[in-house]
Amino acid sequence: MVATLPVLKDFTEAVGGPHVxxxxxxxxxxxxxxxxxKPSDILSIQNADLLIKIGLGLEIWAASLIENANRPDLPIVTTSNGVALIKDDEGHADDHGDDHAQGxxxxxxDPENVKMMIAVITKGLIAADAIHEADYRKNAAAYIDRLDVLQKNLQAKVNGxxxxxxxxxxxxxxxxxRRFGFVIKxxxxxxxxxxxxxxxxxQLIRLIKQEGIKVVVSEPQLNQKIPQILAQETGVRIVSLSPLPGAIPGTEHYLDLIRYNIETLVAALGGA
Ligand SMILES: [Zn+2]
Incomplete structure (x- = not known):
């Protein structure tokens, strides 16, 4: 099976266990x-029995892969199905981006969305391999339980x-x-x-100064130059959080990633 993102690989392995x-x-x-x-991606798609993706136009780079691998028949699990979407409506004068027109x-x-995504993946695995249905359902339920416990634990830290x-x-x-109660300025x-x-x-420098914003979140996948300039100009604290597992040591799995992101951000904002 092929996942577009490492976070989807992690979810699929959590549900599929030794069967995937x-x-x-x-x-x-x-x-x-x-x-x-990469050229090897075409090979992966050629040999795949299932593709797991987010959808919503995120993986624009995947369509040509499927075409080049000549796999129009490849079954696709779209994990955004059924998730209530947020539209990007920030009205900055500089924003020409219509990247997220679909949401x-x-x-x-958001761990609540992940519970729905796990359900979609579970359904997809059962459709591809009905023999292990009981295992997939059991693994999915266990994973959602672990996620639930972690989410409550982390929410309590943010609430302080x-x-x-x-x-x-x-x-x-x-x-x-939105889930945890942070305010993106x-x-x-x-x-x-x-x-x-x-x-x-x-505008960003004025915003940080006027609103007394203490923390800028940078991401390890992106150029660090701009956050560094903001820090030099305003003294704002830069904290690196990752949207994807694996970029920061110890965040190879989603549960560790979300814990890392929350605990790091809470500490930077002056919490315990
Ligand atoms: Zn992104």
């Missing part, structure tokens, strides 16, 4: 928006915070922020691959 072998096309070190497929695709950063205002690197975090990049204009940089 999953390859992720991108690693946690690459951006989900600007990935350039913001970073659904997995006074200050929850952040600026984020690219618009990956609206589901995460702005994004450095309206879409990955662009650079903020000098005017936008001025």
């Amino acid at each position: 072998r999953v390859v992720s096309l991108i690693t946690g070190f690459e951006s989900e928006h600007t990935y350039s497929p 913001n695709p970073h659904i997995w950063l 915070l006074q200050d929850r205002a952040i600026i984020t690197h690219h618009p990956a975090w609206p589901y995460f922020a 702005g994004n450095i990049l309206s879409q990955v691959g662009s650079e903020p204009s000098p005017k936008r940089m001025g």
Whole structure:
């Protein structure tokens, strides 16, 4: 099986256990928006019995792979099916990005969405391999239980915070922020691959100073130069959080990633 993102590989392995072998096309070190497929990706698609993706136009780079691998027959599990979407409606003058016209695709950063995604994956695995249905259902239920316990534990840490205002690197975090109660005051990049204009940089610097924003979230997959400039100009604290597992040591699995992201952000905002 092939997953487009490492987070989907992790979910599929959690449900599939020993019955699945999953390859992720991108690693946690690459951006989900600007990935350039490797020749070996075509081979992976040629040999796949199932493709697991987010959908919502996120994996624009996957369509040509399927075409080049000549696999129009490849069954696809679209994990955003049924998830209530957030539309990007930040009205910055600089935002020309219409990247997320179908809804913001970073659904997995809210554990409640993950519960639905796990259900979609479970259904997909059962459709592909009905013999192991009981195992898939049992694994999915166990995973959702673990996620539930972790989510409550992390929510309690966030609830102790006074200050929850952040600026984020690219618009990956609206589901995460809404679930846990952070307030995103702005994004450095309206879409990955662009650079903020000098005017936008001025706006960000004024925003940080006027609103007394203490923390800017940078991401290891993106250029660190702009967050560093913001830190130099305003003294704001830069904290690196990852939307994808594997980029930061100890975050190879989603449960560890979401714990890392919350605990790091809570500490930076002055919590325990
Ligand atoms: Zn993204």
